[in-house]
Amino acid sequence: MKKLLVVFIGLLVAAAAVGGQSPGGGAEDGPGLGPTVAGPDFSGSWRPQQLVTESQTAAGDLADFGGIPLNDAARLYALSWPASRQTVKQHQCMGYVTPYFWYAPANYRIWEERDPYTQRLVAWRFYGQIAQGDRTVYMDGRPHPPAYAPHTFAGFSTGEYQGNTLTVTTTHLKRGWIKANGVPQSDAATVVEHFVRHGDTITLLAVIDDPVYLSEPLSKASLLVRMAKDPDAWLYPCDDSEQIYGRKGDVVPNHLFGQNPYVREYADRHNMPLLASLGGVETMYPELVSAVRDRAAAESTAKARMMPSGPPAVSRAPDPTPKDGEIHTMRVSGDVYLLAGDGANIAVQVGPQGAFVVDTGSGKLADKVIAAIARLSAKPIQFIVNTTFRTDHTGGNAKLQNAGADPSLTGTFFSMQFRGAGSAATIISQLNTQVHMLQYNLPTPPSDTFAEDRRRKYYNGEAVEAFPMPNATTDGDSIVHFRRADVIVAGDVFTTTEYPHIDIKNGGSVEGEIAALNFILDRTVYVHDEDGGTLIIPGHGRITDEWEVAEYRDMMVIIRDRVQALIKAGATLEQTLAARPTFDYDVRYGATSGPWTTNMFVEAVYTSLKNPPKIEDAR
Amino acid sequence: MKRILISVIPMALLLAGTLFAHHSFTATYDTGKTVSIQGKVVQFLLRNPHSFLHVTVVNKDKKEEVWNVEWAAAGQLTGTMAGTIKAGDLVTISGNPARDPADRRLRMVNIRRDGETWGFREGETVN
Numbered sequence: 081m082k083k084l085l086v087v088f089i090g091l092l093v094a095a096a097a098v099g100g101q102s103p104g105g106g107a108e109d110g111p112g113l114g115p116t117v118a119g120p121d122f123s124g125s126w127r128p129q130q131l132v133t134e135s136q137t138a139a140g141d142l143a144d145f146g147g148i149p150l151n152d153a154a155r156l157y158a159l160s161w162p163a164s165r166q167t168v169k170q171h172q173c174m175g176y177v178t179p180y181f182w183y184a185p186a187n188y189r190i191w192e193e194r195d196p197y198t199q200r201l202v203a204w205r206f207y208g209q210i211a212q213g214d215r216t217v218y219m220d221g222r223p224h225p226p227a228y229a230p231h232t233f234a235g236f237s238t239g240e241y242q243g244n245t246l247t248v249t250t251t252h253l254k255r256g257w258i259k260a261n262g263v264p265q266s267d268a269a270t271v272v273e274h275f276v277r278h279g280d281t282i283t284l285l286a287v288i289d290d291p292v293y294l295s296e297p298l299s300k301a302s303l304l305v306r307m308a309k310d311p312d313a314w315l316y317p318c319d320d321s322e323q324i325y326g327r328k329g330d331v332v333p334n335h336l337f338g339q340n341p342y343v344r345e346y347a348d349r350h351n352m353p354l355l356a357s358l359g360g361v362e363t364m365y366p367e368l369v370s371a372v373r374d375r376a377a378a379e380s381t382a383k384a385r386m387m388p389s390g391p392p393a394v395s396r397a398p399d400p401t402p403k404d405g406e407i408h409t410m411r412v413s414g415d416v417y418l419l420a421g422d423g424a425n426i427a428v429q430v431g432p433q434g435a436f437v438v439d440t441g442s443g444k445l446a447d448k449v450i451a452a453i454a455r456l457s458a459k460p461i462q463f464i465v466n467t468t469f470r471t472d473h474t475g476g477n478a479k480l481q482n483a484g485a486d487p488s489l490t491g492t493f494f495s496m497q498f499r500g501a502g503s504a505a506t507i508i509s510q511l512n513t514q515v516h517m518l519q520y521n522l523p524t525p526p527s528d529t530f531a532e533d534r535r536r537k538y539y540n541g542e543a544v545e546a547f548p549m550p551n552a553t554t555d556g557d558s559i560v561h562f563r564r565a566d567v568i569v570a571g572d573v574f575t576t577t578e579y580p581h582i583d584i585k586n587g588g589s590v591e592g593e594i595a596a597l598n599f600i601l602d603r604t605v606y607v608h609d610e611d612g613g614t615l616i617i618p619g620h621g622r623i624t625d626e627w628e629v630a631e632y633r634d635m636m637v638i639i640r641d642r643v644q645a646l647i648k649a650g651a652t653l654e655q656t657l658a659a660r661p662t663f664d665y666d667v668r669y670g671a672t673s674g675p676w677t678t679n680m681f682v683e684a685v686y687t688s689l690k691n692p693p694k695i696e697d698a699r
Numbered sequence: 700m701k702r703i704l705i706s707v708i709p710m711a712l713l714l715a716g717t718l719f720a721h722h723s724f725t726a727t728y729d730t731g732k733t734v735s736i737q738g739k740v741v742q743f744l745l746r747n748p749h750s751f752l753h754v755t756v757v758n759k760d761k762k763e764e765v766w767n768v769e770w771a772a773a774g775q776l777t778g779t780m781a782g783t784i785k786a787g788d789l790v791t792i793s794g795n796p797a798r799d800p801a802d803r804r805l806r807m808v809n810i811r812r813d814g815e816t817w818g819f820r821e822g823e824t825v826n
Contacts, residue, residue: 141725141726142725142726162798162799163726163727163797163798163799164727164797164798164799164801164802164804166727167767167802167804172749260726261726316748317747317748317772317774318747318748319746319747321744321746321751322744322751323749323751323767323769323804324767324802324803324804325741325753325765325767326765333799333801333802342798
């Protein structure tokens with residue numbers, strides 16, 4: 081079946097060679113300078129051809145997934161999605177990922193960015209009016225960022241001329257829509273776009289390769305038509321707020337598996353078999369006709385596809401954590417840096433007073449962590465916050481503490497009583513983290529604790545707040561907010577690599593986890609359309625902004641609702657596991673082996689809901 | 700009021716395109732149905748791209764519930780409707796109901812108050 085796609089791309093390239101407007105660039109590239117001669121000129125104001133947009137975008141009908149090679153997980157994700165999800169605050173101003181970006185019925189502008197000194201082409205810029213999508217396509221040969229860098233709705237794009245075709249490769253995309261009737265495109269997707277200009281028309285072929293939600297690459301075509309006159313309408317203001325009066329923060333509308341009331345609407349209206357509207361690889365090819373000839377059999381197959389089935393799935397998204405035995409440093413914002421590579425993520429804020437460290441990693445690379453911090457700050461590590469007691473967050477405590485100093489204690493009343501006061505960094509945590517470290521004989525527990533109230537410091541000219549997150553993954557979690565840099569270090573309350581490690585034995589709970597995620601979301605501000613602004617360093621995985629936290633919160637609420645419904649129906653733990661309430665998320669977060677499997681997570685949710693701890697409001 | 704009609708109808712046409720772009724009406728609302736509610740305005744929130752009017756309605760069980768009415772962008776309504784509709788106003792609203800009844804949500808078609816009507820579809824009269 082992939083042959084068809086190959087043929088399609090081949091035809092496009094051939095068409096470009098024969099009919100493309102401009103000759104290709106032929107000059108040699110200088111290293112890092114980009115091509116000296118541009119290919120076709122795409123500059124101008126454009127509109128998409130309306131016929132194309134209507135079949136591909138939000139205008140699409142509910143449960144109309146035909147022709148999309150979505151996998152079983154994506155199908156159930158889409159069937160669980162009601163349009164009412166858009167009333168949730170973080171969804172109201174959601175941005176558009178590419179290639180969905182090109183299907184908004186509004187204005188587009190394309191222009192060049194040239195080096196003012198060499199006139200070489202640095203980048204193409206694509207701007208879309210709806211959601212004010214603003215893309216930069218680098219043509220200067222720069223590499224894509226590391227996997228632990230933030231993702232955006234625009235993604236990170238690089239381009240090159242292939243004859244008369246501009247080919248653009250985009251990575252670092254957020255989770256967005258393939259079609260805004262619930263069909264997702266994951267944050268692991270890579271999109272390759274081919275642009276060919278013929279006079280006042282641009283033909284665009286986009287190929288989405290999504291290991292999480294697609295069974296095979298999906299190609300989408302579009303036509304952009306040049307506008308004779310440059311329009312003056314280019315902006316799209318969007319502010320979110322309450323839409324549904326009085327709705328609580330832990331409500332995320334969703335359909336339980338098999339209970340989408342509109343699943344047949346599109347198929348019935350067009351008198352087509354339900355199987356054809358549910359999508360999948362087979363709906364892309366003519367063989368579907370014979371597959372649905374027996375209507376009864378097709379109906380039976382369709383019904384089966386509306387429920388979880390098949391072998392257990394594991395995450396298909398690459399783990400962004402470096403595993404080369406080195407510590408990788410990335411500036412996040414302001415004076416806050418991410419140190420990745422030694423277990424859990426480490427955050428460091430530096431300045432004239434010293435270094436403020438959040439979590440210390442597994443300790444296996446502690447010497448390299450200390451060296452990396454020393455490259456950022458000539459002053460010692462003064463404060464360390466442990467966001468949890470887990471050893472992948474606290475394993476470096478001893479070495480980092482001893483490598484630092486707390487001059488706020490040296491020479492004080494306390495140093496008269498304790499000779500060592502101030503000779504090492506001060507480790508701070510929520511009280512229960514210290515209790516658990518002592519309980520489990522973990523080395524170097526915190527010496528400075530807080531319980532219900534926040535611990536605050538004004539350090540390096542910046543307000544720093546550590547907030548307890550009661551009964552989230554444990555009863556000792558906390559998050560740290562660097563307010564000037566506007567970076568939140570979330571600890572294991574939020575990761576991009578696995579289901580939250582809800583540790584029931586040590587006080588974790590699903591409701592506390594949801595409350596903690598909502599607490600983070602109450603402190604975040606985006607720049608525009610759920611992009612940028614407050615940045616989040618998760619316990620594990622890549623840097624994000626609020627969008628990924630909202631997605632994670634949504635997932636937790638939806639899985640909670642499913643497990644709660646099963647409990648209400650009298651399901652045992654075994655029956656709940658068999659129902660696979662995480663099915664559509666397993667391809668992104670699931671595991672069948674290792675320290676935190678999908679089944680362990682489902683069991684934690686089930687147990688938490690059956691015997692909920694008393695949850696205090698996150699402060 | 701005629702001026703409002705003249706200004707509102709083009710606004711509604713523009714609105715249709717705008718909302719169509721950001722989310723699907725057909726997915727969100729049952730555009731084939733129109734229902735009417737009557738109640739008191741709780742609050743009128745002007746913002747972009749959609750403003751929201753929240754209205755307390757007494758349901759058939761004689762209990763109060765708040766309905767959520769989606770309206771045009773602040774940029775489109777500010778000049779004509781800001782300060783016109785106020786908390787406490789008794790209004791009657793016709794609109795397309797949300798597919799999810801739990802949302803108690805309407806897409807505004809027209810709104811009446813004290814003999815005044817603001818309509819948003821071609822051919823509707825405005826007092």
